[in-house]
Amino acid sequence: MKQHKLATRVGQIAPFQVMMLLERAKHLQSQGEDVIHLEVGEPDFVAVDAVANAGMEAIQQGKTGYTSATGLPELKRAISDYYLSRYQVGVSPERIIVTPGASGALLLMASLMVNAGDEVLMPDPCYPCNRHFLIQAGAQAKLLETKPEDGFELDLSTLAAHWGDKTSGLWLASPSNPTGAVLNKSYITEAWQKVSELGGHLLVDEIYQGLVYEGEDFSALSISDDIFVVNSFSKYFAMTGWRLGWLVVPEWAIEGVTKLAQNIFIAAPSVSQHAAVRAFEADVLAECEARRQTLDARRLVLLDGLGSIGLPIVAPAHGAFYVYVDVSGVTEDAMTWCLELLEKEKVALTPGADFGIKDAHKYVRFAYTCDEHGLKEALVRIARFMAS
Ligand SMILES: Cc1ncc(COP(=O)(O)O)c(C=O)c1O
Known part of the structure; x- marks a missing residue:
């Protein structure tokens, strides 16, 4: 049998x-x-009506084929302009890889930066799928203990003690799922300084960017061009089922991530991409x-x-x-x-x-x-x- x-x-x-x-x-x-x-x-x-209508127009106009693997050029431009106008940070469109949701971006990130047998540090608690994207890459997450009295913020002074030969990097998220806590700029700056001293990569998941009620709404990209950032249209733009997100990578990773995006996804959903271009307009x-x-x-x-x-x-x-x-x-x-x-x-x-x-x-x-x-x-x- x-x-x-x-x-x-x-x-x-x-x-x-x-x-x-x-x-x-x-x-x-x-x-x-x-x-x-x-x-x-x-x-x-x-999704806001104007965005949904742009999606319907794209269908009517037959804009439904594959787009370029890293995303529609006009969408990448719109995201880049948004970083500049809203967060005062210059991010060239080439560094923006449009993906099927932040989930697609996290999968790309694991494939891009982590070798089989490696581990990636992250705070406990955190978004559960992170661990599973790493398993997909033959690696694993190492969840580091945090304390409720610190708002479940990882104590960065302990980072070096947790770092080993197999550690590839640190993944953070702000605002956080499940806690709703927001990391401030000095925290991310310190995290980046420590991680780069230790020779690893830093990923900041900014999928809840824009949904900040107290504290600073900023992007980790304002700290260094070498930090990786994940984002999505799912939360702030309320487009969960449109399955659209993006990954921002440093210049030196563009070629590698493009190969992966071509092979893993071919392209993110084209109708969603045409709709999302409309998302950055003032109304x-x-x-x-x-x-x-x-x-x-x-x-x-x-x-x-x-x-x-x-x-x-x-x-x-x-x-x-x-x-x-x-x-x-x-x-x-x-x-x-x-x-x-x-x-x-x-x-x-x-x-x-x-x-x-x-x-x-x-x-x-x-x-x-x-x-x-x-x-x-x-x-x-x-x-x-x-x-x-
Ligand atoms: C922290 C975090 N990252 C990534 C995702 C994946 O989102 P999506 O693939 O819908 O963009 C979620 C979804 O809840 C999340 O909370």
């Missing part, structure tokens, strides 16, 4: 625990239950800014509400659309707590175990991706659940 054997790496990839919860939430909803979704890491907005940016303000208002409602029901917030929720909360005062295991909360009160949250290892069972992530009314109702239900 034929044996069906998957590649070993498949066994090394952890499924998202939240998927089980999401399935259950969807099932409850299909039974007519009123589920409040605070678990999903995507905006409840869709669209004004709408994105209005949405940022809406998210900020929700954030304040959530922070206030969590305070009044006595759930401690463990990282400064200054960006993205997440708040990371300690539930260890009310449960031994956040996953079980989330499942029970969903069954009893129909509120869906993401347990910390999806993001980290150390003490992950203590935490849950709230995504404020529903309106203020929904958030307030969720808080009432959570308080009732905690009192029951």
Whole structure:
């Protein structure tokens, strides 16, 4: 009989625990239950109309073939202009590689910079797929312990002690998923200084760029042209399903990354690219800014509400659309707590175990991706659940 054997790496990839919860939430909803979704890491907005219309025009005009492997020249130019006008940083279009989502950019990054057997340092907790992109490259992530009292910021003074022969680099994200914390410019500057002294690469995932409510909204590219940066249209531009992102690389990596992009993707989705060119015009940016303000208002409602029901917030929720909360005062295991909360009160949250290892069972992530009314109702239900 034929044996069906998957590649070993498949066994090394952890499924998202939240998927089980999401399935259950969807099932409850299909039974007519009123589920409040605070678990999903995507905006409840869709692409701004002008952008969606540009996509429809592209289809009507038959602009649906492959584009150049590193992206439509006019889109690369628009992204480059945006870096200059909004973040006062010069990034030549040649250094911008348009990819299928930030996910495509992370996969390219792992393929570009990491050898089999290498390891890449990152803070615990962090975006879970990072580890899996590295496994794809035959490498692995080394999650470094952080402390809630430091807002889960990696202590850079310990970096050299964790660095070994096989360490390839450090991957950071700001604003962070799952904590919502924002790293400041002096932190990234110090990280870059340390990583370059140690001879590695630094990647900063800026996918939540623009969604900053407190602190500085800047790009790591303003610190050095040798830092790698990932970004996407998924969050600030609310285009998750359009599958479009980008990777910025130093000059010396353009040739290598172009070969990889050609071979791995051929091109990012062309309709999405034509639509995205429209995203950087003033009317669209004004709408994105209005949405940022809406998210900020929700954030304040959530922070206030969590305070009044006595759930401690463990990282400064200054960006993205997440708040990371300690539930260890009310449960031994956040996953079980989330499942029970969903069954009893129909509120869906993401347990910390999806993001980290150390003490992950203590935490849950709230995504404020529903309106203020929904958030307030969720808080009432959570308080009732905690009192029951
Ligand atoms: C930190 C981070 N990086 C990358 C991604 C991937 O995003 P996408 O592929 O939709 O651009 C996500 C998605 O939630 C994320 O939170």
